[in-house]
Amino acid sequence: MFLRNTWYVAAWAKDVGREMTGRVYLNEPVVLYRKENGIAVAVSDRCPHRFAPLHMGQLKGDAIECPYHGLRFDDAGSCVLNPHGDGKIPSGARLRSYPLVERHSLIWIWMGDAAKADASLIPDYGFLSDDTRGTVGGYLAIEANYELLTDNLMDLSHGQFLHASFMQTNDFVNGKHEVLQVGTTVHSNQWVPNGSPQAAYGSDLATGNVDQWWDIRWMPPSVMVLEVGMTPVGQPRDAGKRTLSAHLLTPETETSTHYHFANSRDFRTKDPEMDERIRAWQRGGFAGQDKPMIEAIQKMMGTTDLMSLRPVLLPVDSAAVRARRILAGLVEAENAREPGRKAEAAVA
Numbered sequence: 001m002f003l004r005n006t007w008y009v010a011a012w013a014k015d016v017g018r019e020m021t022g023r024v025y026l027n028e029p030v031v032l033y034r035k036e037n038g039i040a041v042a043v044s045d046r047c048p049h050r051f052a053p054l055h056m057g058q059l060k061g062d063a064i065e066c067p068y069h070g071l072r073f074d075d076a077g078s079c080v081l082n083p084h085g086d087g088k089i090p091s092g093a094r095l096r097s098y099p100l101v102e103r104h105s106l107i108w109i110w111m112g113d114a115a116k117a118d119a120s121l122i123p124d125y126g127f128l129s130d131d132t133r134g135t136v137g138g139y140l141a142i143e144a145n146y147e148l149l150t151d152n153l154m155d156l157s158h159g160q161f162l163h164a165s166f167m168q169t170n171d172f173v174n175g176k177h178e179v180l181q182v183g184t185t186v187h188s189n190q191w192v193p194n195g196s197p198q199a200a201y202g203s204d205l206a207t208g209n210v211d212q213w214w215d216i217r218w219m220p221p222s223v224m225v226l227e228v229g230m231t232p233v234g235q236p237r238d239a240g241k242r243t244l245s246a247h248l249l250t251p252e253t254e255t256s257t258h259y260h261f262a263n264s265r266d267f268r269t270k271d272p273e274m275d276e277r278i279r280a281w282q283r284g285g286f287a288g289q290d291k292p293m294i295e296a297i298q299k300m301m302g303t304t305d306l307m308s309l310r311p312v313l314l315p316v317d318s319a320a321v322r323a324r325r326i327l328a329g330l331v332e333a334e335n336a337r338e339p340g341r342k343a344e345a346a347v348a
C-alpha cells in the first residue's frame with residue numbers, strides 16, 4: 001500500500017554524484033545521477049529494449065548509455081542515440097523521468113503524477129542543513145514493510161526494553177504519553193519526569209536525575225521528526241538541552257524500506273567525540289537492535305497486513321495506529337481519484 005502523489009526521500013544529497021546509483025522505490029527501478037552542471041536527476045533504471053539495468057551503463061555527458069546494446073537516453077528520458085541500423089529512434093524508446101528536488105541535504109523524489117509534483121509540499125527539514133548545528137546521519141536498508149518502522153518510531157516505549165543497553169532508564173513506562181492529531185500530522189509526546197539521563201548524552205547534559213521528553217511527529221506518508229530533550233528536574237525545557245532527529249522512510253518494495261536518519265544538536269556542535277557517541281547509538285541502536293527486531297517481526301508476520309493478524313493493542317500503540325489510519329485513508333482517496341491505480345497495484 002503506497003501513496004504515490006507525495007514526496008519521498010530518495011537519497012542523501014552527498015550520496016548522489018556522477019556515478020549512477022540504481023535504487024528501487026515503490027517497486028519501480030530508478031537510476032539517480034548528477035548532470036555535468038551538478039543538478040541531480042532520476043529516470044527509470046530499466047532499458048525499454050531488453051530491460052538492462054541502466055545504472056550498470058555509463059554516462060556520456062548527461063546521457064546514459066545502456067550497457068547492453070548502447071541505446072542512449074537523456075535526463076528527460078528521451079532516446080537520443082540508436083547505434084543500430086539506420087539509427088532511427090523507435091517510438092517506444094523512452095524512459096520515465098521523475099521529479100527530484102534537492103533540499104536540506106536530501107534528494108526528494110515524486111513517484112506519482114509528475115504534473116502534481118509541488119516542491120512546496122516537501123516537509124521542513126531545515127535543521128539538517130543548518131551549519132551552526134552538529135548533525136550525524138546515515139542510511140539503513142531494512143528488510144521489512146515501511147509501516148512497521150513507523151510503528152517502531154511512533155511507540156518509543158520500546159526504548160526501555162529493546163534499547164535497554166543505551167537508555168539506562170527504567171522510567172519510560174511510568175511517564176506520561178499523549179497523542180495529538182493536527183491535520184494529517186500525528187504527535188506522540190512522551191514525558192518522563194525525574195529519571196536517569198540517557199547514556200547517549202550522558203552526564204554532559206545533566207548530573208543526577210532529569211526530566212526528559214521524547215516528542216515525535218509523523219507526517220504522511222512516512223517521515224518523522226523526533227525532539228529529545230532533558231532538563232534538571234523541575235526546570236523549564238529551555239533550561240535544558242535538546243536534539244532533533246530526522247527519521248525518513250521510503251518503501252523500496254512491500255517488504256523492504258530505505259531508512260535515512262540523522263541526529264542534529266545545537267550544543268558541542270563541532271565535537272568529534274560527541275559525533276562518535278551519536279554514531280555509536282545509531283550503529284548499536286538502529287542497526288544493531290531496531291533493524292534485526294523489525295526484520296524478524298516481518299518474517300514472523302509473513303504478511304504486510306498487520307491488522308489481518310488481529311494484534312493485541314496496547315495504549316502505547318495509539319499514535320502508530322492513528323498514523324496507519326490516516327495513511328490508509330489517503331491511499332484510498334488517491335486510488336478513488338485514479339481508478340486504474342488499484343488494478344495496476346494488484347498486478348505489480
Ligand code: FES
Pocket residue numbers: 047048049050051052066067068069070071
Ligand atoms: S537492453 Fe538496452 S539497448 Fe538493449
Ligand SMILES: [Fe+2]
Pocket residue numbers: 152158159162163285286290
Ligand atoms: Fe528503536
